[in-house]
Amino acid sequence: MNTQQAQRPQKQKLDPADNQLHVSSKKTAKEFIFIAKIFLKKFNNVELHALGEATKISVRVAENLQRQGLITITKINSFTTDIEGRKRVKLVITLQLTQDGKARIDQELQA
Secondary structure (H helix, E strand, O other): OOHHHHHOOOOOOOOOOOOEEEEOOOOOHHHHHHHHHHHHHHHOEEEEEEEOOHHHHHHHHHHHHHHOOOEEEEEEEEEEEEEOOEEEEEEEEEEEEOHHHHHHHHHHOOO
16 A cells, blocks of 8 residues: 555545535536435435525536436525625525436445
8 A cells, every 4th residue: 555545535425414405616516416416315305505606506506407307496496695794695496306316316326
């Protein structure tokens, strides 16, 4: 075993505690699509929460998953919230896993 392998931290599996996925602009839509699949596998019903610029990413994630036939978008809420004295747009998109989507995600995420 070389020194690079010894210094690299062990990867941990993502085990979400609740069905709320907080989308940020720090990761790409592709990364959040993968993370959303993990949440959907565990919960079947997921809420994407996004603030400001991250709203574009959350819309892209939901739209991409629906195009693939994995989910249906059941609800979209948008409202303005006051954070640190500034008004920010918050978007909440509720996703429901389809039967076909469940089988496909289970097959895709086998580990």
